[in-house]
Amino acid sequence: MKDREEAAQNNQGAAQVQVQLTDCPPEDAHTVFTALDTLFVSDRAKDDAPRGPQGTGPVVWAATIDVSDAAAPTAPRRLTEPVAATVQGSYWAAGRLRSGLASAFTVREVGATSGDQEQEVQLRLENREA
Secondary structure, eight states: OOOHHHHHHHHHHHEEEEEEEEEEEEHHHHHHHHHHHHSEEEEEETTTTOOOOOSSOEEEEEEEEEEEOOOOOOOOOSSSSEEEEEEEEEEEHHHHHHHHHHSSSSEEEEEEEESSSSEEEEEEEOOOOO
């Protein structure tokens, strides 16, 4: 019984992706998180809009996204400028998240670090061309 519970927890963890957005206006971070919330299940509350920086340091907005269920298609979203996103998770989960984001944005991979069972991918999200 204990092995089955651990396997279920491990499988759930394999479907979770950490997403970090950096160096973008709060409204663009909100646009990306709203799209992710439409596509998948997020740990961010729907009314949790990113706020502007309080100081002079870099700003990072983060969320944990559960990609267990296939992405629900969403309409393209508009950004004021390209957004840098770092995605961490299993190869399968990161790929599913990237595919889902592609329905809302043009997604370009700009870097990646591969591990044994996880990867970290740097993405650039841009407006989709009509």
